[in-house]
Amino acid sequence: MADSIDESKNIEVTDEELENKSKGELIKLAGKLRDRRNELNQMASERASKRDELNAKTREKVDEAQEHRETRDELNEQVQEHKEKRNELNAEANELFDKVEQLKDDAKLDEGKDIEELESEIEDLEFKQQTEVLDTEDERELIEKIEEKREKLQEKKEKLDQNEEIDELEEKAEEVRAEASKHHQKVTELADEAQKHHNEMIEAYREADEIRDEADEMHEKFVEAQEAADQHHEDFVRVQKRLRELDKKEEEEEREQREEKQEAAREEAEEIYQQFKEGETLDTEDLMKLQKTGLL
Template identity: 50%
Template sequence: MLNDLIEKRKKVLAESEQHKDRRNELNALASKNARERNALNAQTREFVEEAQQHKEQRDQINEEVQALKDQRNEYNDKANVLFEEIEAFKREHGNLRNRGIKELQKQIEHLEFKQQTEVYSTDKERELIEKIKHLKASVKDQEAELEQNKEMRTKLAEAREHRRQASEIHKGVTEKAEVAQQHHDLMVESYRKADKSREEADAAHQRFVEAQEAADEEHKQFIACQKELRDYDKVISGLRKKTRKTRVTKEQKAVRKEAERIFEQFRGGEKLTTDDLLLLQRAKLI
């Protein structure tokens, strides 16, 4: 029975070591996943901060763009008022067959914008250029006619200056709007990266939780094995004590029996050796 218990204890001890090793492996894996999660969370925060910086820059530039647009519109409004006065002067003087300078100028701007932003065949583009050239010539002719009148010449110069200033400001609007769009695109990209790293951090956290829970389960199994080993140790220790006590009792009986035999021989007149005397003393017969 004792040998069976010892063998069972060996198996439990081996199982305990397996649970301990597996627990340590899982704890190391959990720590690795925790480090990855923390690094990804830190990266996410960096991307979000970058996105916020780009958003702030975009918003600030958009405010500047709006301010420039207000200035541009103000100059255009002033120019429109003067061109309306010029058109009114032309109508009063019977020049109704010609389109107004304001209308011609708008048409020129529209065609120039199309030329810059759309793709045309060589023939179509040449045709468009000729049309713009013709319209500009019409504007020049009408302006030349108007410049013969001193008052209209002054208004026309003012209107041109307002248009020029509006055009210069519009260039600034376009440039700043492009920069604002760049910051907007960078903001969107930073938020996209933040979302990606946040998803990876969540996945790493899930792996951390799973590894930690598995490690906790292995630890519970290890503790259970340790308790079972202590129980085996108590039983084995008790059996060993009992076995030793039984063995001592048997030895004592054997010594007593041998001592009684020697004592009877002594009483019969036989001489005792030193070992015989020691044995009799051990058996407490002398």
């Protein structure tokens, strides 16, 4: 940042100085005022250039921030689109899973023992029948139990065969849910990217504010230098005006002196001419005085 003006180098001119200083002193003073004015104008020009440069950088940062804002807004729009699609797909998946549950309830596939468990129990009972020695009553009961379980197993298998739609619906529901997850992943990725641009936008605006503060400070220093230069110019003009007044005064004094000399010479010439008319003899110098005044 530029330093403040060294006021000790500034030149002040009072009305008293203007009135009392000699012409030579005023000429020197005018030169000093002119040099200081030019120095201050140069300083003001440099500060104006620096201010303009900082203002340009401020605009660049503001433009950069605006670009991040636009990108962030575009990404947020995409986030919203993927959210809506994700929610639609999740709703569709939920409907499919609800339908699967309803079909399972209708088929009562979830009541009692499952197929694998019934098959295992049947195998155990058949093994017992083949390996153990049973009386007639026990063997009959065992056979009935095996038949009962086989009937239940067959019933479950038949119901399962009749409801192959359940597997298809479950597969479809999982596919829809997976598609929803993809959109959710895009939501996360795009939201992170939008946040990144938001943070960069905030940083760019912060930097723009800092540079703008520097530009404002530089503008104040430009005004300071320009006002000082203007003041020196005004004083320079005042001194120049005073010098013109003195020149005019000198010219008037010289003119008056010339007129006085001319008048004295004319009076002297008239006196010589009178002497000439009275018959006095004139020397060469007297004749020349008469010629200068036009009397001869």
